[in-house]
Amino acid sequence: DQQVKQNSPSLSVQEGRISILNCDYTNSMFDYFLWYKKYPAEGPTFLISISSIKDKNEDGRFTVFLNKSAKHLSLHIVPSQPGDSAVYFCAAKDGRAGSYQLTFGKGTKLSVIP
Amino acid sequence: GAGVSQSPRYKVAKRGQDVALRCDPISGHVSLFWYQQALGQGPEFLTYFQNEAQLDKSGLPSDRFFAERPEGSVSTLKIQRTQQEDSAVYLCASSPNTDTQYFGPGTRLTVL
Numbered sequence: 374d375q376q377v378k379q380n381s382p383s384l385s386v387q388e389g390r391i392s393i394l395n396c397d398y399t400n401s402m403f404d405y406f407l408w409y410k411k412y413p414a415e416g417p418t419f420l421i422s423i424s425s426i427k428d429k430n431e432d433g434r435f436t437v438f439l440n441k442s443a444k445h446l447s448l449h450i451v452p453s454q455p456g457d458s459a460v461y462f463c464a465a466k467d468g469r470a471g472s473y474q475l476t477f478g479k480g481t482k483l484s485v486i487p
Numbered sequence: 488g489a490g491v492s493q494s495p496r497y498k499v500a501k502r503g504q505d506v507a508l509r510c511d512p513i514s515g516h517v518s519l520f521w522y523q524q525a526l527g528q529g530p531e532f533l534t535y536f537q538n539e540a541q542l543d544k545s546g547l548p549s550d551r552f553f554a555e556r557p558e559g560s561v562s563t564l565k566i567q568r569t570q571q572e573d574s575a576v577y578l579c580a581s582s583p584n585t586d587t588q589y590f591g592p593g594t595r596l597t598v599l
Contacts, residue, residue, distance in 0.1 A: 418590070
């Protein structure tokens with residue numbers, strides 16, 4: 374039973390346009406969410422995070438939106454650049470005491486076309 | 488600054504062989520995590536250390552998997568009697584707390 378779902382395995386976007394990556398979760402105890410970017414043969418690189426007390430967090434070209442009632446978050450990249458081409462993982466952390474692990478989705482491969 | 492490092496980057500083992508994978512976390516990071524990533528999947532949690540204490544090993548798939556962090560810094564993940572289903576990328580992550588985790592490059596283990 375997947376608690377974090379990224380339903381789009383891949384996404385292609387033209388350079389300069391907006392990339393929107395989506396993530397849904399089922400566990401209502403998740404209270405911290407992260408996006409990681411992964412290039413081939415490298416480990417995941419932390420991009421941006423959001424706490425459940427917020428609905429938006431912005432860092433440069435990257436913005437994460439959280440809709441708690443829908444159990445949905447999204448990552449917006451504006452403008453998209455060819456170097457953004459990578460696999461993006463959504464991850465979530467359970468807020469209960471004694472819970473430390475991140476639960477990941479399966480990833481979305483983003484291709485930014487020059 | 489130096490990030491999380493892992494060694495070896497690639498390991499090929501014959502079925503039944505024991506392997507040891509090393510993780511050097513970011514200096515001063517209290518928390519250390521191991522994850523397993525199968526092809527086409529997201530990372531899956533294996534175990535968690537806070538300093539030298541292993542607080543959660545609920546993700547270890549069998550008793551052939553063992554992890555340690557004796558001095559609260561470097562950690563080793565050991566897999567005994569490797570099986571083909573153990574083939575995966577093993578990722579180590581460290582964190583100054585337990586929220587944002589910073590990952591190493593991973594060790595790709597192939598069991599023949």
